[in-house]
Amino acid sequence: MASCQTENKLKKYPDTVGDIEFDKRQDDPDFKKCGSEKWGRVSFQHYQGAKQFSYRGEKIAITEKLKKENIYSEKNINGYITVRFLVNCEGKTGLFRLRHMSPDLKDSVPDEELEKKLLQFTKSLGGWMPKEIQGLKVDYYQYLTYKIENGKVSEVLP
Template structure:
């Protein structure tokens, strides 16, 4: 067990999502290749900017981080959402914005399988969305 591990929660997680090795889920940066997404960060930005419907959203400001696991088959699961204001204290965003970002993240199909020395691994990934006045202004990492 390590700090930040995402364990299966029957109340919120898809029971069909499986990791290959629950005891060895790596961090995305362990592969030394940056973000493991087809088209890299440019494609991620384009996807969210094109799909997010911000009209009529509450004028929230702060950060929404979505953490998840990409398994050894490239499937996504065990999503967790953390919300905070610009002061990095907990904050609750509008459910519309939060749900849109979560559902869009769940729908991303370009995550690559984590590989090292010819072996496939599960790994943790996150996306942090910087929001100002209800508009998405940056996606990290």
């Protein structure tokens, strides 16, 4: 038998592990998730059939654009900055979240200015393509991890 307290606790968790909840302090209120009668407002994770990288020009287009932007840190830092976000069924992006790690994959705080520049760069990428699963256009999570060596982006992952 579930009590009212149990029901309240269950509601605070997302529908799917890894879902990003809207935060009015940092998210664009005009960004809308899509939905379908079949799945509701489920956003697909990489482990749920949204595995392919779907960007016009593939990852090489992102890498070339990043080179042109010449984004770097004045500090001689090393590590990783991951930007995770949602691509909706129209190919629009939102709900951006950052994570930074040291070269040995421990939480760290790199150059905040570099972090802001990479976030803005990621938000500026307009070539994300909608995905279809079982014939329905769906929202899906995407991430870009920037490998930082000596203050410069040396690689874009995945």
